[in-house]
Amino acid sequence: MATVASPEAARRVQRLERVWRERPGLLGWLTTCDHKRIGILYLFTSLAFFAAGGVEALLVRTQLIRPDNGLLGPEKFDQMMTTHGVTMIFLFVIPISIGAFGNYLVPLMIGSRDMAFPRMNALSYWLFLASGIFIYTGLFLGHGPNAGWFDYVPLGSKQYDPGPNVDFYALGLIFNGVSSTAAAINFIVTIFKLRAPGMSLNRMPLFCYAFLAVSFALIFALPPLNVALGFLELDRRLGFHFFDVAHGGDALMWQHLFWIFGHPEVYIIILPAFGIATSIIPTFTRRKMVAFPLVALAEILVAFIGFGVWVHHMFATGLSSITLVYFAAASLIIVVPSGIQLFAWITTLNTGRPEFKTPLLFICGFIIFFLLGGLSGVMFAAIPFDQQLTDTYFVVAHFHFVIFGAAVFPILGGLYYWFPKVTGRMYHERTGQLSFWLAFTGTALTFFPMHIVGLLGMPRRVYTYPGGMGWSDYNLLESIGAYVLASGLFLIVANLLVSAFRGVRVGPDPWGGATLEWATSSPPPDYNFPVIPKVTSAYAMWDREDREEDARKLTRGDLVLERGHETPASTVLDADWDEILEMPSDSPWPITLAAAAAGVFAFLLLGHWLVAGVFGGLCLAVLAAWHRQEPQLA
Amino acid sequence: MAGRLRLLVPIVCSTAFAGCGGGQSPLSPKSKPAHDISTLWWWMLAVASVVFLGAVFMITIAWLRRKREGLPYLGRRENVANGLVVVFGLLVPVAVLGVVFVIANLVVTKDTDAPAAGSTAMSIHVIGHQWFWEVRYQGTPAVTANEIHIPVRTRVDVAVNTADVIHSFWVPELNRKIDMIPGQTGRILLYADRPGQYRGQCAEFCGVQHAHMAMKVIAEPAATFRGWLANQSRPARAPTTPAQRLGRQTFLTTACSDCHTLRGTAARGVIGPDLTHLMSRSTLAALTIPNRPDELARWILDPQHVKPGNKMPGLKLDAAETRNLVDFLESLK
Ligand SMILES: [Cu+2]
Numbered sequence: 001m002a003t004v005a006s007p008e009a010a011r012r013v014q015r016l017e018r019v020w021r022e023r024p025g026l027l028g029w030l031t032t033c034d035h036k037r038i039g040i041l042y043l044f045t046s047l048a049f050f051a052a053g054g055v056e057a058l059l060v061r062t063q064l065i066r067p068d069n070g071l072l073g074p075e076k077f078d079q080m081m082t083t084h085g086v087t088m089i090f091l092f093v094i095p096i097s098i099g100a101f102g103n104y105l106v107p108l109m110i111g112s113r114d115m116a117f118p119r120m121n122a123l124s125y126w127l128f129l130a131s132g133i134f135i136y137t138g139l140f141l142g143h144g145p146n147a148g149w150f151d152y153v154p155l156g157s158k159q160y161d162p163g164p165n166v167d168f169y170a171l172g173l174i175f176n177g178v179s180s181t182a183a184a185i186n187f188i189v190t191i192f193k194l195r196a197p198g199m200s201l202n203r204m205p206l207f208c209y210a211f212l213a214v215s216f217a218l219i220f221a222l223p224p225l226n227v228a229l230g231f232l233e234l235d236r237r238l239g240f241h242f243f244d245v246a247h248g249g250d251a252l253m254w255q256h257l258f259w260i261f262g263h264p265e266v267y268i269i270i271l272p273a274f275g276i277a278t279s280i281i282p283t284f285t286r287r288k289m290v291a292f293p294l295v296a297l298a299e300i301l302v303a304f305i306g307f308g309v310w311v312h313h314m315f316a317t318g319l320s321s322i323t324l325v326y327f328a329a330a331s332l333i334i335v336v337p338s339g340i341q342l343f344a345w346i347t348t349l350n351t352g353r354p355e356f357k358t359p360l361l362f363i364c365g366f367i368i369f370f371l372l373g374g375l376s377g378v379m380f381a382a383i384p385f386d387q388q389l390t391d392t393y394f395v396v397a398h399f400h401f402v403i404f405g406a407a408v409f410p411i412l413g414g415l416y417y418w419f420p421k422v423t424g425r426m427y428h429e430r431t432g433q434l435s436f437w438l439a440f441t442g443t444a445l446t447f448f449p450m451h452i453v454g455l456l457g458m459p460r461r462v463y464t465y466p467g468g469m470g471w472s473d474y475n476l477l478e479s480i481g482a483y484v485l486a487s488g489l490f491l492i493v494a495n496l497l498v499s500a501f502r503g504v505r506v507g508p509d510p511w512g513g514a515t516l517e518w519a520t521s522s523p524p525p526d527y528n529f530p531v532i533p534k535v536t537s538a539y540a541m542w543d544r545e546d547r548e549e550d551a552r553k554l555t556r557g558d559l560v561l562e563r564g565h566e567t568p569a570s571t572v573l574d575a576d577w578d579e580i581l582e583m584p585s586d587s588p589w590p591i592t593l594a595a596a597a598a599g600v601f602a603f604l605l606l607g608h609w610l611v612a613g614v615f616g617g618l619c620l621a622v623l624a625a626w627h628r629q630e631p632q633l634a
Numbered sequence: 635m636a637g638r639l640r641l642l643v644p645i646v647c648s649t650a651f652a653g654c655g656g657g658q659s660p661l662s663p664k665s666k667p668a669h670d671i672s673t674l675w676w677w678m679l680a681v682a683s684v685v686f687l688g689a690v691f692m693i694t695i696a697w698l699r700r701k702r703e704g705l706p707y708l709g710r711r712e713n714v715a716n717g718l719v720v721v722f723g724l725l726v727p728v729a730v731l732g733v734v735f736v737i738a739n740l741v742v743t744k745d746t747d748a749p750a751a752g753s754t755a756m757s758i759h760v761i762g763h764q765w766f767w768e769v770r771y772q773g774t775p776a777v778t779a780n781e782i783h784i785p786v787r788t789r790v791d792v793a794v795n796t797a798d799v800i801h802s803f804w805v806p807e808l809n810r811k812i813d814m815i816p817g818q819t820g821r822i823l824l825y826a827d828r829p830g831q832y833r834g835q836c837a838e839f840c841g842v843q844h845a846h847m848a849m850k851v852i853a854e855p856a857a858t859f860r861g862w863l864a865n866q867s868r869p870a871r872a873p874t875t876p877a878q879r880l881g882r883q884t885f886l887t888t889a890c891s892d893c894h895t896l897r898g899t900a901a902r903g904v905i906g907p908d909l910t911h912l913m914s915r916s917t918l919a920a921l922t923i924p925n926r927p928d929e930l931a932r933w934i935l936d937p938q939h940v941k942p943g944n945k946m947p948g949l950k951l952d953a954a955e956t957r958n959l960v961d962f963l964e965s966l967k
Contacts, residue, residue, distance in 0.1 A: 074942055148839045152800055155840060290715045291715070318821075329735060336727055346693065347718050350692060350705055367693065371686055371689050382742075383738060387746060457658035457660060457835070463845050468657070
């Protein structure tokens with residue numbers, strides 16, 4: 001709300017500015033608890049890890065460019081391939097979608113001034129950063145994770161992997177999991193309690209449904225992973241025998257625990273992408289989503305059923321056929337909610353008047369790739385086909401279309417879509433479209449031929465392959481594709497970086513978007529909204545009178561809350577006015593706690609139990625200090 | 635219907651994939667289980683293509699009609715749009731998925747199940763090692779590695795185990811894969827319609843040399859197979875020339891015998907492959923190099939160069955020792 005109507009309004013805004021002002025300079029960034037700044041920190045950090053994971057992917061693809069290539073030896077290759085997977089999943093896709101998009105946008109979309117627990121939010125970020133540095137320290141010391149991202153035992157056990165590689169992996173992921181768990185809890189409370197008055201659950205944007213579903217999924221999916229990683233470390237470091245068959249342990253238990261986490265994880269990765277798609281499509285087709293309630297229900301169902309399909313990763317392990325049939329059925333059932341969403345997107349495109357700007361192009365790419373990945377996914381619910389093609393390049397093709405094509409394309413489209421909101425400037429449209437076509441062609445060229453080499457019998461995770469198998473030409477094509485894709489991604493980054501300084505300035509709502517983030521100026525002020533908006537439909541920005549009423553309220557001083565560092569809380573279902581929450585401002589404790597936690601993990605890795613304990617004590621002390629300093633009235 | 639499909643398969647196969655027929659392609663099946671899986675694939679591909687092209691068609695329509703609101707013919711009634719989502723997003727998928735489920739998971743899967751007890755003519759025991767395959771013929775003393783001979787058109791029961799980490803036994807032209815997991819025994823059927831060689835490869839990541847853990851199944855007429863098995867069951871041949879005798883001496887007195895078995899001698903090592911009839915194999919180190927005298931010498935002198943990270947160390951042998959050793963190994967027919 002750039003134009004302020006009256007002197008009273010101006011005074012109120014001034015007061016809000018003063019109360020919510022962020023500390024300037026580096027110290028401000030280190031101690032910030034503002035969800036937008038944390039979102040931006042998440043964005044740059046996860047993009048840095050994306051670049052690292054991308055370089056690893058290029059090295060892998062260059063090694064495989066021709067048969068019997070000698071660029072990377074097998075040990076280096078295994079580290080690159082494993083770290084690529086770990087990075088892309090734990091240090092890129094999840095942090096960028098949940099940490100960057102979720103943090104920046106969810107409070108804006110629900111008309112709140114921050115996340116429910118701003119300091120915990122900062123803690124999530126610093127823990128994530130520290131865990132990423134932790135894992136990469138291993139790689140730079142030449143001991144990167146090397147047993148594949150799902151680290152099957154006994155290959156990942158001390159006996160067969162005696163170096164610290166797997167310890168960097170296991171401890172790093174436990175560390176990372178703390179961050180994700182904190183973030184998930186924060187999103188659940190934020191979405192349930194901080195919605196603007198009137199935004200009952202049925203008026204909540206589908207984007208927020210996706211994040212709600214993801215957060216619940218994370219909370220239930222991470223414990224089995226942490227248990228598995230904990231067992232693994234006990235086995236490796238203290239001589240326990242959880243997975244050691246020779247002493248009554250069970251190697252297959254690792255696979256169960258891992259995939260009970262790992263399959264929901266796939267939906268955790270893709271649901272935010274669905275949320276982004278359901279934000280971009282209505283904006284660029286100028287119409288509401290077709291079948292809104294079905295789509296909302298489907299998003300929740302996907303997250304839920306996702307917990308019942310893990311065994312389809314284990315169809316070749318020789319489990320009883322009744323088990324296989326049950327999990328195959330569940331794996332087919334989960335296709336249905338995805339089918340509903342897919343068709344809802346396509347029908348919305350068809351019934352609206354789509355304007356194919358860059359963000360929508362990326363969503364079209366997403367729909368096509370999601371279809372490809374989804375259709376090959378259905379095939380893996382056919383038990384004999386799965387048993388034939390699992391662990392071949394066909395799987396690599398399948399999950400890259402899902403995780404890269406379907407999960408990352410909306411993220412790229414989302415970067416373009418919300419760029420004007422975050423920077424107040426517009427990206428360059430022609431370059432944007434060119435970058436889409438490069439990325440689209442690159443993705444298709446890299447991953448499509450993998451179906452074929454898989455069907456020709458090429459196993460995955462091989463550092464090299466013999467000539468004369470009919471695989472070589474396809475591999476060459478894939479490697480070329482990887483470079484085309486990289487150039488597309490590079491162009492996106494260049495476009496956004498240049499536009500951040502040179503782009504045309506834009507107002508609050510350059511697209512005519514439907515959700516509340518477009519109600520406030522670009523970039524949004526520290527307090528997000530001068531007036532807490534009142535909501536009467538799921539497309540709040542398209543209700544013109546409501547928004548005009550907001551402006552009048554500013555003059556009246558209704559729902560401005562300029563007296564304190566405050567945001568309103570509302571009831572869970574109907575979002576009726578509940579109470580006013582005093583929000584904490586910047587705090588030094590989150591980053592301190594993360595540093596202390598990093599100390600714990602570093603010394604656990606080194607096996608200095610005592611020092612690790614001391615750092616654990618330090619964590620408790622920091623928590624106590626944190627607790628004593630409750631938010632003050634400004 | 636299946637008969638018609640069987641005709642269709644090679645046609646589609648040869649036009650779509652130039653690589654068909656060579657190597658280890660699941661799309662060039664040489665047995666009923668592999669055949670049924672590939673038929674299943676072609677059907678699923680057909681259905682998936684219809685769905686995919688349908689969706690791409692609709693996106694194209696959206697692009698062509700980007701200036702006009704509503705659907706062609708159906709207009710912009712909201713309940714029609716919602717109805718379309720229910721029909722094509724919910725009902726049609728449920729029907730299609732139901733059919734896939736019944737055919738794949740109740741019918742085809744029967745062919746690829748572990749063979750019923752007593753339904754097979756013979757049993758082989760395959761043990762995965764980092765990074766080679768140990769092969770034992772049950773009821774005989776025969777032990778070999780990486781090259782599995784079976785009689786053609788005979789149902790062979792394969793029981794699989796691992797000596798270390800998880801591997802996966804996979805000969806795609808003959809059947810699906812089965813994992814080799816510590817503490818459990820997997821079982822799978824091997825059957826070949828025609829004599830020939832069928833390549834297979836480890837299909838579960840098992841460490842640095844996972845890429846060089848290949849094998850082949852050699853299906854041959856019953857009489858040939860019986861001759862081969864009889865030879866494999868005999869102890870190692872005695873050396874006949876002085877050079878061979880010296881070579882054997884070297885083998886038995888150096889570390890070779892700690893890791894390798896030569897049946898009928900004091901060499902009883904179990905870390906590496908059984909070398910009793912090394913010369914009956916056409917490749918070395920799990921199909922990494924051909925079994926020729928020069929390659930054999932190269933392997934013995936520097937196995938870490940040929941297959942980096944494998945479990946055989948290079949031993950310090952001088953030129954004469956190596957020559958004699960190769961001479962001896964070349965006599966192990
Ligand atoms: Cu293996």
